[in-house]
Amino acid sequence: FNSMTVGENVELPLREHTKLDENTMRIMSRMKLEVVNLAGFESLMPSELSGGMIKRAALARAIVMDPRLLFFDEPSAGLDPVVSAELDDLILILRDAMNMTIVVVTHELESAFKIADRITVLDQGRILMSDTVAAVRASDNPRIQSLLNRTPRNEAINPEEYMERLTREIS
Structure with missing residues (x-):
């Protein structure tokens, strides 16, 4: 959310779904920002971050409540190949460290092959294979x-x- 600092963004799920005190929320937010390599950036606004940093801040917000299941939709979209590879590594680290199931929707085959245990291939709304x-x-x-x-x-x-077909009159 552009009107909130990075720290406030990460704390938002805690504010909406828990009754934790301010200090505990701040500590938890900082912990998750450190996990995604954004320690010390909690006072910045999203407009002050790079594209990769914005994705990592959103990831910190997504994991602040330690979910067992996490969904990503095109996580590396708009990122350069180096930052995309770093995000793939971070996804794997989170999966293992937090014992989390992660579902990723992506067109980036290199990324899918790197982070997936199983792949489901869709074509025109149909499952071609899941293995x-x-x-x-x-x-x-x-x-x-x-x-x-x-x-x-x-x-x-x-x-x-x-x-x-192109020149036919529309009736």
Whole structure:
């Protein structure tokens, strides 16, 4: 939340869902900020942080109440490859240190293969496969191999039908 400091952002779930005193909330917030390598940044505003720091601050807020399950939606979107790799490592550290189940939705295959125990491959709203990383990599499903190897679908386009569709009057 842009109107709150990083520390206030991390404390928000504690304020809304617990009756802890201010000092305890501050300590817990600082602990989680340290876990995500943001110790000492609690007084900054989100606008003063880099993209990777914003993601880590949001992660600190998400883990401040020690959840058993954590969902990520495109966690490395908009980050450079080095910061993305660091975030992958942080996700693995949190998973192991906090004994947490983590579900990640991503299009970043390198990241998925690094952090996943199991992968579910979706295509046009359908599950194509759900298995271990090794099994997904070894799949003989042509669509999965296209996704893994970034090869386009070989859909033939009839130029005449295409032009007819574009120029047809809308009624």
